[in-house]
Amino acid sequence: MNKNLEIELPSTGAPLLQAESLLQAESVGKTVPGPDGELTLLEDIDFTLSPGQSVAITGPSGSGKSTLLGLLAGLDTPTSGEVLLDGKPFSKLDEDGRAVRRGELCAFVFQHFHLVNDLNALENVMLPLELKGAASPRKTASHWLQRVGLEHRLKHFPATLSGGEQQRVALARAFAVQPQLLFADEPTGSLDHANGGRIGELLFDLNRESGTALVLVTHDQQLAKRCQRHLQLEEGRLFERSESSIESLAEAATESSAQ
Amino acid sequence: MTNSWLRPWRDRAFQLLALAISIAGFALSSIILLHAELEQRFAVRTAEMLGGELALTGTRAPEPAQIELIKTNATATVVDFSTVLVLNDELLLVSARAVDNKYPLYGQMQIASGRFEGTHAVQAGPTPGEVWVADQVLDRLHVQPGDELNIGQKKLKLSAVIRQLPDQSAGFYSMSPRIVFNQHDLEATGVLGPGTRITYRQMISGDAGQISRLQKNLEPTLRPDQRLEDIENAAVRSMGPLKQLTLWANLAVLLVSMLCGATIYLATSERVAHRSRLAGLLRSFGAPRRQIISRLLGSEFIAILPASAIGSLVGIALISILRQSLDWQGSMAATSVQWLTILFAPMVLWLAFALPRLTALVRVPAIDVLNQRNKPKPLSTNIELTAALGAPVLLAGFLTSSLADLGNLLALLVILGAGLPALLWPLLKGLDLVSGKLPLASRLALRRLSRRPSLTLPLLAALTMAMAVLALAGQTGNQLLDDWRSRLPEQAPNHFVLNLFEKDFDTFNTWLEKQEAITQPLYPIVRGRLTEINGVPVSQAVTKEKENRNEALNRDLALTEAADMLPSNKINEGAWHPAKNTVSVEQELADRLGLRLGDKLLFITSQGSINTEIASLREVDWDTFEPNFYFMFAPGGLAEQDVTWLTGFWLPTGDGKRLAELMLQLPHITLLDVNTLLNKANEIIGQASAATALLAALLMLAATLVLTAALLGGQAQRGRDNALLRTLGGNRALLYRVTWAEFITLCGCAALAAMIIIFAALYPLTAQLLNDNPTLSYWQLIPLLIGLGVAGVGVLASRGALRKPALSLLRDEA
Structure with missing residues (x-):
């Protein structure tokens, strides 16, 4: 696998990191108007992620995982507190400013893949490279599709790819821009067990090889266990889980699936 | 629930x-x-x-069995014949009409109490003992209301001046002026001798069902001299604006x-x-x-x-x-x-x-x-x-x-409306293939369009149709209004003068100048009767049945000569006066008489005869208020004949004394006041114009709606695309550029297709509606402007999609 990485990649223009913490949330909160007044989704979230570090965020449905991911990725803005990216204010930028910063440093993998249906696999991977103004988007995209094992599917449109293949294209699209930070929202949530396992494997391999920091939102405790840190969201608050509690959770999950 | x-x-x-x-x-x-x-x-x-929904015409009165069939319906009877009025050594050939008390079934008669008095409408004809006459009779016989006139052996009191009968045909001047009296006096006149050419006309009214039943029952009873006419087959010439407007409305129904x-x-x-x-x-x-x-x-x-x-x-x-x-x-x-x-x-x-x-x-x-x-x-x-x-x-x-009327246009619209987007599709695909070197925004826009046929093709077809309809509605609507306006310019001649001699010109022109009247060209008129076609007497050349239908054969015709054709006339066959001694014949009359190019005609006139050859067949617009002629000779064709002159003029409104003054100076002329006809035509045109404007507005509203639907149609997909682009780092400017490029390409293609449709549809449309050839106008470029406008509105309407939060992807709202 490492052999592929020996190809000299064209630069995608990713800036070098300047701060010690790559992503930082300071007392972040989010409320939305509800039928009985303000509804608090997230409260007092403090969180720091170093370059290259991986963190899993788990929690029951409705605990606010996707909301937190949206805030951290600058897709939404907090109602209190602040998010910093590479030591610089991120959540306080306007939408365009956040989009540009995101394009420079981040990439995404979604549960439902979100490939552009009318672009083929190669063009889907090229898209963020073209947005960044990368030098040889076609060459880079081909390389990454080869890296995820889809070199024979370059001209295929999403509708003709299986779920697992679509998520591979999404992974290639994410890593092609050589991001400093990858946000993954339930990346195996739409796949069967075997495919999910393979995609998880590929995700962590690519992550390790690229030295990318990872924020992974998942229900999959096995996947969460592979991250360096594990945060648990409960009723809008974030708790750091210790190694032992993760193990016991993983065991419980394994037992329940065995039954 | x-x-x-x-x-x-x-x-x-x-x-x-x-x-x-x-x-x-x-x-x-x-x-x-x-x-x-x-x-x-x-x-x-x-x-x-x-004169009714059905007319039974014959040279004798209807049979009792026919009367029996008709009697349940409302009917009116008129008896038409030609006779001569004699007074103080003056002879005047007139078209006489004896009417019953039910006449007219439809419309009103416009009459006046004196030569230069105002016109008013009446619902019934003259009572027994009375006669109404046209203005010309007063002028020619020097009589006035209150005088008595002899119709054959019966003396009748002249009680009113006829300005218009409801069933008066489009030609508003005639060589034989009209007189109307009551049928009660008909027998007493004694004019209905065996040699008199008489037309009995039974006019019948009823609803469509009654008329069709009656028609079916009457058909087998018809004598050889009788014929039935209903509204459908009435040999009534085009009703001008109303007919055009009805066609236009048909088209509007289809397009809307x-x-x-x-x-x-x-x-x-x-x-x-x-x-x-x-x-x-x-x-x-x-x-x-x-x-x-x-x-x-x-x-x-x-x-x-x-x-x-x-x-x-x-x-x-x-x-x-x-x-x-x-x-x-x-x-x-x-x-x-x-x-x-x-x-x-x-x-x-x-x-x-x-x-x-x-x-x-x-x-x-x-x-x-x-x-x-x-x-x-x-x-x-x-x-x-x-x-x-x-x-x-x-x-x-x-x-x-009335699909038959619009058949060709309809086929064209359907074929082009459905076919053109399909033809444009390869163009879009081709653009996509060569888009590699285009900027990112254009490339993305082209891909969005060229790779979603199920979204793009219906959109393209709808935009194309809407643009074509908007432009066609605008152009043909405008042309219709122009056409009507040009028929009745503000200062259209409202008076016509006949029987003018060359020696009268100075007096006449002085009078015109004094009244600030606007003059028209003078036409020489020679009275003549068509007697032979290719050396065969008309009575043999034209069948009896055809002859009955052709008043042209039974009376003197106004023959004229002119170097230039009238602007409202159109040559259908042949050429305008290629040689001396040729004549141009009105198309409908030529059809009725079976005349062809090259046929040789002989006319008998007061000075002998005129031999001529048909060099062209001409279409005449009878609805214009300008003199029209069945036969127009090449210059010199009427040389050495007794010529009088005809012209028209526009006289500003004022009192009748001005005309009385003219009649005093030139008592032998015939003066026709067509203000009544003109007002009626103006009223119809006014209503038709209002209705046209309304229809055009409706069409435009419907077209705008399509455009709106087209713009809103792809918004959800556009929102998903934009949210993803935003997540991947695309800024708002890029999203705007992509959206602009998408709409400009889409609207550009639609405008191109619409212009092709317009050029293709314009010919049958103008031929059908305006009986004319299409003209180039700025309306044909309208789709480009609409395209630009729609693209702008499209981008504005897409603001929601441009603002679609990237977060929606995480929440799977897309």
Whole structure:
């Protein structure tokens, strides 16, 4: 696998990191108007992620995982507190400013893949490279599709790819821009067990090889266990889980699936 | 469940669909009603010209058995013949008409109490002992109301001056002036001897059913000299504006149906995309097809009903207001079938355009829920296309029952409307292939368009049709108005002078200058009778039946010569005066007499005869207020004949003394006042113009609606695309550029196709509507402007999609 990485990649223009913490949330909160007044989704979230570090965020449905991911990725803005990216204010930028910063440093993998249906696999991977103004988007995209094992599917449109293949294209699209930070929202949530396992494997391999920091939102405790840190969201608050509690959770999950 | 019919209204796609149905209801109801009003006016006008809905004409009185058949209907009888009035050594050939007390069945007679008095309308003819005469009789015989005139052996009192009879044919001057008296006096005149050429005309009124039954019963009883004419086959010349407007309204029905259909199709596509998940869920819960139909389609149908009803009601209200403002009397003209059509037409459109798409919901497989797929497979494209193209055609045919009139245009629109987007498709694909070197925004826009045929092609077709219709409606509507205006310019001649001699010119011109009248060219007139065609006497050359129909053979004709053709005339065959001694003949008369190019004609005149050869056949517009002639000779063709002159002039309104002064100076001339005819024509044109403007506005409204639907149609997909671009780091400027490029390309292609349609459709359209060749005008470039405008509005309308939060992808709202 490492052999592929020996190809000299064209630069995608990713800036070098300047701060010690790559992503930082300071007392972040989010409320939305509800039928009985303000509804608090997230409260007092403090969180720091170093370059290259991986963190899993788990929690029951409705605990606010996707909301937190949206805030951290600058897709939404907090109602209190602040998010910093590479030591610089991120959540306080306007939408365009956040989009540009995101394009420079981040990439995404979604549960439902979100490939552009009318672009083929190669063009889907090229898209963020073209947005960044990368030098040889076609060459880079081909390389990454080869890296995820889809070199024979370059001209295929999403509708003709299986779920697992679509998520591979999404992974290639994410890593092609050589991001400093990858946000993954339930990346195996739409796949069967075997495919999910393979995609998880590929995700962590690519992550390790690229030295990318990872924020992974998942229900999959096995996947969460592979991250360096594990945060648990409960009723809008974030708790750091210790190694032992993760193990016991993983065991419980394994037992329940065995039954 | 109580508010299940309200639920669909929460969906924007449904709101648009409902709006389209409302506009369809509004446009169709107003056009159907307007069409019915116009048809009725057209029919009344034709009936006025014919004297009734049915006319039985013969050289003898109808048989008792025929009278028996007719007696249940309202009838009026006139007896027409030519006779000579003699007074103080003056002889005057007149067209006499003896009328019964029922005459006229339709319309009114316009009469005046003296030569230069104002005109007023009356409903019944002269009483026994009275005679009414045309102005010329007063001038030629120097008589005035109150005097007595001898018609044959009967002395009648001259009691009024005739200005217009309702069934007066379009030629407003005649060599033989008209007189009218009561049938009660007919026998006493003793003029009906064996040699007199008489026409008995029995005019009958009744509804369509009665007339058709009567016609069927009368046909077998007709004598060889008798013929039946109904409104359909009446040899009435084109009714000008009314006829054109009726055609234009037919076209409008068709186009509005197509445009509203296109909107319904686009809005339904969006609606189906929104509802397919529910359909899949119902399927996965085990709902049978029947249940899905009743739950999804049933509620859709019920929810659409109020939209349809509101639209129709607004249309009905609009026409009521229009009727009031145009002072159209009586109850609405629409028949019960037309009212039913108003009620159901929008639903027919919905069934044709929406149902094939909606039925896709029934076929959504449960697995699509698991696959998160939200685009159900459509029914066969062919079925959809056939339904979508066939529905408005059938509907329009049903509504207007005059597809024959518009057949070629219709075929053209359907072929081009459906075919052009398909032809443009390779162009879009080609652009995509060579887009590698284009900027990113253009590339993305091209890919969005060229790789979503199911979204782009209907959009392209709808935009193309809407643009073509807007431009065609604008151009033909404008041309119609121009055409009408040019027929009746503000200072159209309102008086005509006949029997002018060359020695009168100085006196006449001095008088004209004094009155600040606006003059027209002078035409030399020679009275002549056509006697031989290619050396064969007319009586043998033309069959008896044809001869009966041709007044031209039974009377003196006004022959003229002219170097230039009249502007409103058009050569259909041959050339305008290629040699001396040639003549140009009016087309309809030539057809009736069986005349062809090269035929040799002999006319007998007071000075001998004229031999001539037909060099051209000419189409004449009888509705213009300028002199028209059946026979126009090449210059010199009337040399050495007794020539008098004819001209027209416009006289500003003022008192009748001015004309009396002219008559005093030139007592031998014949002066015709056509102000009454002119006012009537002006009134018709005014109403037709208002109706045209209304129809054009309706067409434009429908076209705008299609454009709106087209713009809103792809918004959901555009929103998803933009959210993803934003997530991947695309800034707002890029999203705007992509959206602009997408709309400019789409609208550019549509404008191109629309311009092709306009150029192709303009020829049959102008030939049909205006009887003219198309002219180049700025209207043909309108699609480009519309395209630019639509692109701008499209980008503005896409602001919502541009602002679609990237977060929606995480929440799977897309």
